[in-house]
Amino acid sequence: MVRGQDLIPSGSGTVYGVGVGPGDPELITLKALKRIQAARAVAYPVQKGDSVARAIVAGYLRPGQDEIPIDAPMTGGDAAAPGYDAAVVTIAGYLARGEDVAVLCEGDPLFYGSFIYLLLRLAGRHRVEVVPGVSSLTACAAALALPLVGRDQRLAVMPASGSDRDLRQGFAFADGIALVKVGRHFRRVRALIEALGLGDRAYYVERASQPVQRVLPLAAVDPATATYFAIILVFKETPS
Numbered sequence: 001m002v003r004g005q006d007l008i009p010s011g012s013g014t015v016y017g018v019g020v021g022p023g024d025p026e027l028i029t030l031k032a033l034k035r036i037q038a039a040r041a042v043a044y045p046v047q048k049g050d051s052v053a054r055a056i057v058a059g060y061l062r063p064g065q066d067e068i069p070i071d072a073p074m075t076g077g078d079a080a081a082p083g084y085d086a087a088v089v090t091i092a093g094y095l096a097r098g099e100d101v102a103v104l105c106e107g108d109p110l111f112y113g114s115f116i117y118l119l120l121r122l123a124g125r126h127r128v129e130v131v132p133g134v135s136s137l138t139a140c141a142a143a144l145a146l147p148l149v150g151r152d153q154r155l156a157v158m159p160a161s162g163s164d165r166d167l168r169q170g171f172a173f174a175d176g177i178a179l180v181k182v183g184r185h186f187r188r189v190r191a192l193i194e195a196l197g198l199g200d201r202a203y204y205v206e207r208a209s210q211p212v213q214r215v216l217p218l219a220a221v222d223p224a225t226a227t228y229f230a231i232i233l234v235f236k237e238t239p240s
């Protein structure tokens with residue numbers, strides 16, 4: 001892929017895609033903190049008036065720092081396009097004046113991150129740097145204190161929205177399996193995991209690292225309480 005950063009006029013500002021971790025404000029990196037505090041403006045996705053990413057770093061923002069809320073419906077795709085298009089115009093204004101913008105992203109920016117939609121619009125035209133963050137995947141394994149994968153084991157990460165056929169392929173291939181974006185798919189994916197005989201090797205982790213974190217064996221979850229902000233982890237084999 002052509003990045004084209006060398007063609008960008010010197011004196012332009014930089015967009016930092018900053019991972020702010022899974023929720024615990026102590027789980028942001030030193031580099032993320034420095035980039036956020038040095039930026040002229042911070043941008044962040046907003047859903048139904050709330051921004052998870054901004055809430056994580058609320059205590060670290062400088063007074064007087066400009067804020068650019070991005071209207072980013074959870075559905076993504078076409079519905080989210082106008083919000084990202086508008087944000088790019090605003091961000092480009094800062095960059096043209098030589099000012100930096102930090103785009104906050106929950107977890108890691110490039111792991112199913114909202115920053116991906118901005119990156120696709122900005123790359124090649126503006127200077128972009130990505131600051132990796134602690135992802136929800138590793139935060140969920142940490143909450144369980146169970147090895148995600150070790151030695152020569154294979155890991156499959158799949159959205160719970162995938163078809164049963166696709167999910168079965170992932171389960172057949174991998175030793176450690178993570179299903180993200182659980183929410184309304186909970187009943188179906190739990191039934192699938194049980195049908196594969198893996199029900200007693202599966203866990204549900206909700207809002208890892210946050211004060212409201214829930215960690216449960218999959219079988220113990222009331223489906224009515226299952227949320228989008230959860231990952232199901234399945235450990236077919238414990239590494240020996």
Ligand SMILES: C[S@@+](CC[C@H](N)C(=O)[O-])C[C@H]1O[C@@H](n2cnc3c(N)ncnc32)[C@H](O)[C@@H]1O
Nearest residue numbers: 107108111113135136180181207208228229230
């Ligand atoms: C749009 S993706 C964002 C992932 C994020 N960029 C990351 O690196 O963790 C959202 C999904 O990540 C998972 N997720 C995000 N934060 C989580 C948390 N604190 N605990 C458990 N799962 C989380 C959920 O599966 C959720 O549906």
